[in-house]
Amino acid sequence: MFEDVRDLYQEVILDRGRHPRHAQRLDAFDATAKGDNPMCGDRVQVWVKHNDQGAVSDVGFEARGCAISIASADLMAEAAIGHTATTLRKLSADFAQLVTSGDCPDCAGLETLQPLSGVSEFPSRVKCATLPWHALLSAIDAEPGHG
Amino acid sequence: MFEDVRDLYQEVILDRGRHPRHAQRLDAFDATAKGDNPMCGDRVQVWVKHNDQGAVSDVGFEARGCAISIASADLMAEAAIGHTATTLRKLSADFAQLVTSGDCPDCAGLETLQPLSGVSEFPSRVKCATLPWHALLSAIDAEPGHG
Amino acid sequence: MNDRMTHLDVALLRRDFPILSETIRGKPLVFLDSAASAQKPRAVIDAMVGAMEHQYANIHRGLHWMSERTTEAYEGTRDLTATLLGANSREEIVFTRNSTEAINLVAHSYGRGILKPGQAVLISEMEHHSNIVPWQMLRDAHGIELRVCPITDAGELDMAAYEGLLEDRKVGLVAITHMSNVLGTYTPAARLCALAHEYGAKILLDGSQAVVHRRVDVKSLDADFYVFTGHKLYGPTGIGVLWARAELLEAMPPFLGGGDMISSVSFEHSSWARIPHKFEAGTPAILEGIGLSAAIKYVNAVGFDAIAAHEQALVEHALARLSPIQGLSIIGHAQDRGGVISFTMEGAHAHDIATLLDRAGIAVRAGHHCAEPLMRRMGLDSTARASFALYTTQEEIDILADTLIRVREFFA
Amino acid sequence: MNDRMTHLDVALLRRDFPILSETIRGKPLVFLDSAASAQKPRAVIDAMVGAMEHQYANIHRGLHWMSERTTEAYEGTRDLTATLLGANSREEIVFTRNSTEAINLVAHSYGRGILKPGQAVLISEMEHHSNIVPWQMLRDAHGIELRVCPITDAGELDMAAYEGLLEDRKVGLVAITHMSNVLGTYTPAARLCALAHEYGAKILLDGSQAVVHRRVDVKSLDADFYVFTGHKLYGPTGIGVLWARAELLEAMPPFLGGGDMISSVSFEHSSWARIPHKFEAGTPAILEGIGLSAAIKYVNAVGFDAIAAHEQALVEHALARLSPIQGLSIIGHAQDRGGVISFTMEGAHAHDIATLLDRAGIAVRAGHHCAEPLMRRMGLDSTARASFALYTTQEEIDILADTLIRVREFFA
Numbered sequence A, B: 001m002f003e004d005v006r007d008l009y010q011e012v013i014l015d016r017g018r019h020p021r022h023a024q025r026l027d028a029f030d031a032t033a034k035g036d037n038p039m040c041g042d043r044v045q046v047w048v049k050h051n052d053q054g055a056v057s058d059v060g061f062e063a064r065g066c067a068i069s070i071a072s073a074d075l076m077a078e079a080a081i082g083h084t085a086t087t088l089r090k091l092s093a094d095f096a097q098l099v100t101s102g103d104c105p106d107c108a109g110l111e112t113l114q115p116l117s118g119v120s121e122f123p124s125r126v127k128c129a130t131l132p133w134h135a136l137l138s139a140i141d142a143e144p145g146h147g
Numbered sequence C, D: 001m002n003d004r005m006t007h008l009d010v011a012l013l014r015r016d017f018p019i020l021s022e023t024i025r026g027k028p029l030v031f032l033d034s035a036a037s038a039q040k041p042r043a044v045i046d047a048m049v050g051a052m053e054h055q056y057a058n059i060h061r062g063l064h065w066m067s068e069r070t071t072e073a074y075e076g077t078r079d080l081t082a083t084l085l086g087a088n089s090r091e092e093i094v095f096t097r098n099s100t101e102a103i104n105l106v107a108h109s110y111g112r113g114i115l116k117p118g119q120a121v122l123i124s125e126m127e128h129h130s131n132i133v134p135w136q137m138l139r140d141a142h143g144i145e146l147r148v149c150p151i152t153d154a155g156e157l158d159m160a161a162y163e164g165l166l167e168d169r170k171v172g173l174v175a176i177t178h179m180s181n182v183l184g185t186y187t188p189a190a191r192l193c194a195l196a197h198e199y200g201a202k203i204l205l206d207g208s209q210a211v212v213h214r215r216v217d218v219k220s221l222d223a224d225f226y227v228f229t230g231h232k233l234y235g236p237t238g239i240g241v242l243w244a245r246a247e248l249l250e251a252m253p254p255f256l257g258g259g260d261m262i263s264s265v266s267f268e269h270s271s272w273a274r275i276p277h278k279f280e281a282g283t284p285a286i287l288e289g290i291g292l293s294a295a296i297k298y299v300n301a302v303g304f305d306a307i308a309a310h311e312q313a314l315v316e317h318a319l320a321r322l323s324p325i326q327g328l329s330i331i332g333h334a335q336d337r338g339g340v341i342s343f344t345m346e347g348a349h350a351h352d353i354a355t356l357l358d359r360a361g362i363a364v365r366a367g368h369h370c371a372e373p374l375m376r377r378m379g380l381d382s383t384a385r386a387s388f389a390l391y392t393t394q395e396e397i398d399i400l401a402d403t404l405i406r407v408r409e410f411f412a
């Protein structure tokens, strides 16, 4: 019956939506921020830890929301590790292009996020996928020395 | 050209509109009141004098407005003379029926007001004709001992 | 059709709503989102088109044919609305943009103009944001206390608590929904009014949902204010209604200033027009008023008895079909309920449910339904909501139920 | 058709407006009351019907097809409106019911939220009540001084006085019409803005009339607030526009509370959505927004250069035809004027003129045109007013002139 939504709900999304690996606060963290979609009630909080070189070493989150937003937060938590603020800003912009247009031809490092590309066919769901990234960037921007 | 508005603008209306006979304040009066049609900007003030028996002995008015409202005020000033508050209330109600429906079969004393019956065909002009009467009744009602 | 009819020929009525024959990605539209906004019958469309094509001008101050006729048509809506609600007179009907603006009007004008700092406004845990936020703004601007009547787990007002909150007679105004847009609960409006009055409070009923499903009579309810919104009653957007007792409207200061609401204007001082015009500043929603007339005539012709009976049958059928679905929980179990059913499903977020249903051509709402405090009260972030109208069929509910079983399997 | 065109094929355009082929008591309708409200082109009617018949649901929170498409259509109007006015971004466009509500929004939110008691608001002698009364209400509620810029006998702003009134820098906000609905005067808006800013004031332009006749660019005018109303721009009633600089909207508190304007709600505290949604409470005028889109596309397609040139020609023709009529006085002789002409006639009150013209199928307004203070300034109670639109023809003006000669004879 729902064959045509398999683009949106790929196995990895359903799996991550159900069993996210990073859905917890970090005990020790350098920054945290919340994201909020007033129109649908989705909320997320993201915690970030850095290593000495200023690259992200760990990300955790707590979210309430749909499968897309939880899966997106979880995949983001992994994708962010090892990156600096500058790279993450670029990654976030590329990701936004991916989920809006379904494609990001000149982008690197989006492989693990690719399963979310199907969101582009569901305009009202794009924000579910991008919300965790907004929270991540807010955390990083709010952090002294990482603006 | 304007043959079909002759019902509204009968000779007597045009004449009274141009040359009202009672368009002045009374030097001595027992009551006065204003009437106001916010939608079109018509205004009228009416002055009333009584004789010892409590009947109206003189009416004057100042008005700004169209031919209909001036003529109606002027004809009213004459029609009111000799009547008590009670009769005037009845006369005013009959007149309202006349200008709304074009007719008032069981009414007496409307003869001189008959030329205004054509107003009934012009719904938005009915208020022009009835405004002076509202002011007259307000004046009478406001007067102590004539409520 | 007339009021005494209690059985609707729904198949026939559906032909009055052109949109119902649309398909969504090849599947027939199953529109179960009428509580958000109802679809429009041909009669409403025709009335608006008729005005735009044949008889339109600005109203009230025009002395020409088009303006006079348009004024008659627009003001006719006031008569029809007064009759619809059982108001004492047409002067008690104020047109607004929607329910939200009607409530804001009362919050500003009655709230700041008549209520005194230190008095309280009493709302409930199951209000729509439109009946919460204006009172919060009043609280913050004018020193009014905001009290909240709790609800039971079944989703009914806690009547003992209600009375308790009124007891100190500090509540100057109660503002409570007549039917919940999330739980479907009809509140015991007549009883709420009687109690409010017993303790010296006025009462506003938010009839946004209630007025659609049953005949409302403000006099027999003995309410003081009643609001509803045209677009949920099969009318156009852009027009809503505030009914209030004439003496309240007389006492209230105006809300918005401008053309049409004045008696005279000078730079020093302006005086106000009579009610209801005092509250209607600027060019009103003329075409929308004309559309609302057609909507009211339409529901009157179908008949509220028949509408209520039809929707009652739909609710029963829906409860019977949805309750057994594994993992599905129905939110709210009020005794007295209208054509709105909220539910959640284990393992599937409401947004995901809505997206899957949409793929099957079924339109439902998902989210907090502008009732966040109610969501928190029920321990939820969101629900999916199916809502019914006079054109909803049992078959549509069957399609919903069958599809929900598949949704469940999909996310299992 | 495109913008570079400066000659309109009016006969062809008239076919777009179904109502123009109506007859009034057997005489062809000569509609010279467009400044009160314009007639609607087929494109606007079709857009609204199309939505109601094929694609409609409540917007913003819906995850289903109908809701997504309707949201796109409605929000598309915001983009079109931003482009129409030359705004910096779509977020600067707030939808209201009409101009009146837009001005009230600013008077409440900017007036009470940002202006301080002791500051002044500067209006002019030729304002519409909608741009007077909200400021009086603000004055009375919030201790704001109300200043009035005089006009010359020709009906132009007295610019020396304007500057003089700003000089003490107490004026926090100027609110002045961009085009008078009575005199037709276009005010020197760019100069007004420059002077206001020089003396530290913000400025609101009431574009209700201006936006219809010429291309407006809020950036090159350097305004702070600009308002207009859909129904005068060939769109439906029930929708108006407030444009304001984003930073002003950000700083302003919300006006009406309810659904859609919040970010989150709890009983203790609510936080507001981003602009422009912070100012749009409740279900908006969705169908009317869709209608307004079609209207904007329509005037864009006709082209503002062509519209302006056409109306300029009509005004010149009308002045040439009406001025010689014995006993007729034209009110207002501004250098820069749009398609509105007010006049009086010796021996004939404006209402009587309107009634007689109506008998000849000609629709004009008569009265104070919601500008009583201006009437007093000109020493009048009322005028008759003929106003022009893109569909107005020279022949219609000839009919008006010929009929006015008869009116004169009738009352002579």
Ligand SMILES: Cc1ncc(COP(=O)(O)O)c(C=O)c1O
Binding pocket: C259, C281, C282, C283, C284, D035, D036, D098, D099, D100, D101, D128, D130, D131, D177, D179, D180, D181, D206, D208, D209, D229, D370
């Ligand atoms: C100059 C001016 N300002 C404001 C308005 C008010 O417009 P609306 O009644 O649509 O709010 C009008 C129209 O009546 C107008 O001409």
Ligand SMILES: Cc1ncc(COP(=O)(O)O)c(C=O)c1O
Binding pocket: C035, C036, C098, C099, C100, C101, C128, C130, C131, C177, C179, C180, C181, C206, C208, C209, C229, C370, D259, D281, D282, D283, D284
């Ligand atoms: C119970 C209730 N109150 C108020 C509203 C607000 O209606 P509107 O958005 O038309 O103002 C709604 C609908 O959304 C509602 O269901």
